[in-house]
Amino acid sequence: MTDLSVPTLQFTDFLVFGACAAIFLCAWLLHRQKTYFLCFGASYAVCATMAVWFVDFGYYGSIWSPFGWSLAGATFWIGLRLFDGRPAVAGPMIGLFLLPTATHLGLTLAGGNAVAINAGSTIAYAVHEAAAAVYVFRTSTRRSPLRHLIAGALLAIALVICLPLLPVSEASVRLSVIAIFIVDHVTSILLTTAILALEAERGYAAVARMARTDALTGALNRQGLAAETGGVTEAGIIVADLDHFKAINDRFGHAAGDAVLRDFAARAAALLPEGGHLARLGGEEFGIVLPGRDHNATTYLAERLRRAVGGSPVSWKGSAVPITVSLGVAMLRAGEALSESLERADKALYDAKTDGRNRVRVA
Known part of the structure; x- marks a missing residue:
C-alpha cells in the first residue's frame, strides 16, 4: 500500500x-x-x-x-x-x-x-x-x-x-x-x-x-482626527491658519503653496509631543489635539509653533517664501464634543487674525 x-x-x-x-x-x-x-x-x-x-x-x-x-x-x-x-x-x-x-x-x-x-x-x-x-x-x-x-x-x-x-x-x-x-x-x-x-x-x-490622511501633507484629515481622538475626554486644542496664504499662491504659484503646506505640516509634526495628533482641517487650516495636556502646555506649544514657522522662510525654486501663522487655543473638556472645542479654538484664531496675525490667542 x-x-x-x-x-x-x-x-x-x-x-x-x-x-x-x-x-x-x-x-x-x-x-x-x-x-x-x-x-x-x-x-x-x-x-x-x-x-x-x-x-x-x-x-x-x-x-x-x-x-x-x-x-x-x-x-x-x-x-x-x-x-x-x-x-x-x-x-x-x-x-x-x-x-x-x-x-x-x-x-x-x-x-x-x-x-x-x-x-x-x-x-x-x-x-x-x-x-x-x-x-x-x-x-x-x-x-x-x-x-x-x-x-x-x-x-x-x-x-x-x-x-x-x-x-x-x-x-x-x-x-x-x-x-x-x-x-x-x-x-x-x-x-x-x-x-x-x-x-x-x-x-x-x-x-x-x-x-x-491628507494626501498632500501626510497629516490626518477630519475623519482621521475624529477616529484617532474618539476616546479622548480632555485635551489641549490648537487651530492654526497660515497668514496671507492666497497671496503666496498668487505670487509664487499653487505649487509653491503646496510646498508651504507640506513644510508647515513637517514643522508642526516635529514639535508634536508623543500622543499628539495633527490634522489638516481644510485649505490652509490645521488642527492639533494634545490629549492630557493642560492650558499652559497647549499655549506654550502654540507659541513654539508660531516661532518655528515664522523664524525661517520656505525655499522654493531659488526663492524664499516668507510665512507666518495665526493660532487659536482652547481646551477639550470632559463631556464636550471635539467639534465644540475646535469651534472655540477657531474663534480664538479669528481674534488672532483680527489683532494683526502672526500671534496666539486663547479662548
Missing part, C-alpha cells in the same frame, strides 16, 4: 507546489514591483521540480537533493524578508543557505557512509528551515496570527523531515516519508493562503490610511 502511495503523493506534491508557484508568479506579473511574489513563486517552482526529480524523497543520497531543497527554502526566506521591507539577505543567512549542501559535501569527502550523509544533510536542512521559522516568530507582532501560522508551518517542515532518522522499523520509516508529503501539501496551502491574506490585510490598511 505504501509503495503505491508514495508515487501518488509525489505526483500530488508536484501539483500542489506547481499550483502555489503559478499563483505567486501570476501575482508578480500583475505587480512587478513586488519582488517577493517572484521569490515565493520561484521557491515553489524549485519545489515542484524537486518533487518529480527525486524518487528518494525524504532522503539525501545525491548532493543535488540538499542543494535543491535549501535553494527553495532560501528563496522563500528571501521573499519573506522582502515582504517585510528588509534587505534580501542578512549575514548569518548565507551560512544557513550553504549549510545543507556543505554538510553533504563534507561528509562525503570525509568518507561517511550513506546513512551518515543522509542524517547530516537532513539535520542541516532542518536547521535551515527552523531558522526561517525563528525569523518569522521574532518579527511577528502580538496581533499577527497569520505570521504565527507561517512560522508554525516552517517549523513543521523542519520537524517532519527528521522523522525518517528516528530508530524505528522500515515500515515506520516509509510511513514517515508519507508524512513528509502530507505536511508538504498542508504547509504549502497554509503558507500561500497566509501570505496572500497578509498582502490583502496590508492593502486594506493602506486604503484605511488613505481614507484618514
